[in-house]
Amino acid sequence: MATRTTQILEAAARLIARRGVRGLRVEELATEAGVSTGLIYYHFKDRTGILRHTLEFINDRAERYTTGRAADAEPLAPRAELEEILLLELQDTPEVRENSAAWGELRASAVFDQVLREDLARATLVWGQEVAALLGHVQPMAPAPALAAAGERLTALLEGLSMRWLSGGLDLGHARDLTRGAIDAELARLQGK
Amino acid sequence: MATRTTQILEAAARLIARRGVRGLRVEELATEAGVSTGLIYYHFKDRTGILRHTLEFINDRAERYTTGRAADAEPLAPRAELEEILLLELQDTPEVRENSAAWGELRASAVFDQVLREDLARATLVWGQEVAALLGHVQPMAPAPALAAAGERLTALLEGLSMRWLSGGLDLGHARDLTRGAIDAELARLQGK
DNA sequence: GTCTATATAAGGATAGAC
DNA sequence: GTCTATCCTTATATAGAC
Numbered sequence: 001m002a003t004r005t006t007q008i009l010e011a012a013a014r015l016i017a018r019r020g021v022r023g024l025r026v027e028e029l030a031t032e033a034g035v036s037t038g039l040i041y042y043h044f045k046d047r048t049g050i051l052r053h054t055l056e057f058i059n060d061r062a063e064r065y066t067t068g069r070a071a072d073a074e075p076l077a078p079r080a081e082l083e084e085i086l087l088l089e090l091q092d093t094p095e096v097r098e099n100s101a102a103w104g105e106l107r108a109s110a111v112f113d114q115v116l117r118e119d120l121a122r123a124t125l126v127w128g129q130e131v132a133a134l135l136g137h138v139q140p141m142a143p144a145p146a147l148a149a150a151g152e153r154l155t156a157l158l159e160g161l162s163m164r165w166l167s168g169g170l171d172l173g174h175a176r177d178l179t180r181g182a183i184d185a186e187l188a189r190l191q192g193k
Numbered sequence: 194m195a196t197r198t199t200q201i202l203e204a205a206a207r208l209i210a211r212r213g214v215r216g217l218r219v220e221e222l223a224t225e226a227g228v229s230t231g232l233i234y235y236h237f238k239d240r241t242g243i244l245r246h247t248l249e250f251i252n253d254r255a256e257r258y259t260t261g262r263a264a265d266a267e268p269l270a271p272r273a274e275l276e277e278i279l280l281l282e283l284q285d286t287p288e289v290r291e292n293s294a295a296w297g298e299l300r301a302s303a304v305f306d307q308v309l310r311e312d313l314a315r316a317t318l319v320w321g322q323e324v325a326a327l328l329g330h331v332q333p334m335a336p337a338p339a340l341a342a343a344g345e346r347l348t349a350l351l352e353g354l355s356m357r358w359l360s361g362g363l364d365l366g367h368a369r370d371l372t373r374g375a376i377d378a379e380l381a382r383l384q385g386k
Numbered sequence: 387g388t389c390t391a392t393a394t395a396a397g398g399a400t401a402g403a404c
Numbered sequence: 405g406t407c408t409a410t411c412c413t414t415a416t417a418t419a420g421a422c
Contacts, residue, residue: 020301020305105301107356108300112213149370153378160350164317166304167304167313169310182378185375189378189382191381
């Protein structure tokens with residue numbers, strides 16, 4: 001299953017996590033993937049093509065590990081499930097690091113590049129809604145708009161914490177504690193209203 | 194007071210807000226500033242020098258508008274002051290846009306560039322502590338660690354919201370509402386404990 | 387499909403005149 | 405201090421053999 005193109009995409013993901021989207025050099029990618037630059041252009045047309053496919057590839061992987069709860073596992077309590085989903089983004093594994101780094105790059109690039117915005121906005125929306133739905137399981141009486149806002153805040157916070165973690169200013173364990181605290185805070189607010 | 198070097202730095206700030214740190218071209222900067230590339234190298238040595246000085250310049254400006262409350266203005270209630278400080282970062286003025294964009298670029302660059310991390314960590318820490326202190330005025334009975342955590346969360350959230358705003362996925366008014374809601378949530382949590 | 391070799395362009399940086 | 409002209413390196417991209 002490790003076809004040549006996925007081999008290149010995996011290398012690209014590693015390299016983007018290491019050097020950033022804008023630090024990706026095609027020749028370096030060729031070396032990392034163990035192929036020639038010519039082959040890369042043959043498969044992906046140009047630099048932009050590499051980037052597009054890699055980000056797509058990364059997005060697919062992220063969905064897999066976000067959704068990836070074994071079918072035979074016992075179902076979690078709503079609050080625990082919410083926590084688990086959010087904390088999945090704060091793990092020190094190569095896969096999560098790569099995905100988070102790539103996501104941060106995508107976000108940062110979109111500030112200056114119109115083209116990336118649409119995908120990003122869609123993915124952001126979906127993610128916020130997922131979290132809002134989970135919050136709704138914990139607090140079934142809370143009004144929908146309040147849940148939606150809390151979902152947006154928790155996901156935005158997670159992006160902020162991820163960036164601080166990846167940029168070296170925040171210890172992972174602390175980031176996870178802060179995330180749990182944010183869940184508490186949002187639930188306290190939903191209850192108080 | 195508009196010396197040649199500040200003229201160049203102002204142009205650089207504009208350009209970074211438009212193209213990003215990594216999209217900054219020295220020749221484009223020369224055009225934007227209305228000078229020659231030679232002059233830029235004369236003053237700033239090399240591309241890195243331009244970047245360093247520009248980020249410093251931008252940081253100084255940010256402190257001015259964060260601290261910039263007229264001495265004759267009536268003092269605000271603690272909660273209002275907290276809100277004001279946070280919302281200063283979410284305004285649609287060229288200055289705030291430039292500063293936020295530059296800050297986001299700095300953060301994103303630091304993921305891949307060791308050199309920038311130290312400054313960033315220090316500034317982040319100070320900011321979080323300021324917010325924690327303001328929270329302490331609102332909730333004098335809250336324990337210090339809880340205040341510190343809330344300060345970290347609010348500032349991290351603000352970074353996340355800023356990026357969403359700048360990357361086009363989030364309306365400014367909504368970002369401000371979400372910020373107010375986050376303050377409510379944190380205060381609710383501090384009270385509940 | 388894959389490689390080697392190379393064309394072409396972009397951007398950073400310097401020299402030297404004024 | 406400032407400009408013009410130019411060099412040199414780095415990267416993207418293509419051509420053509422296998």
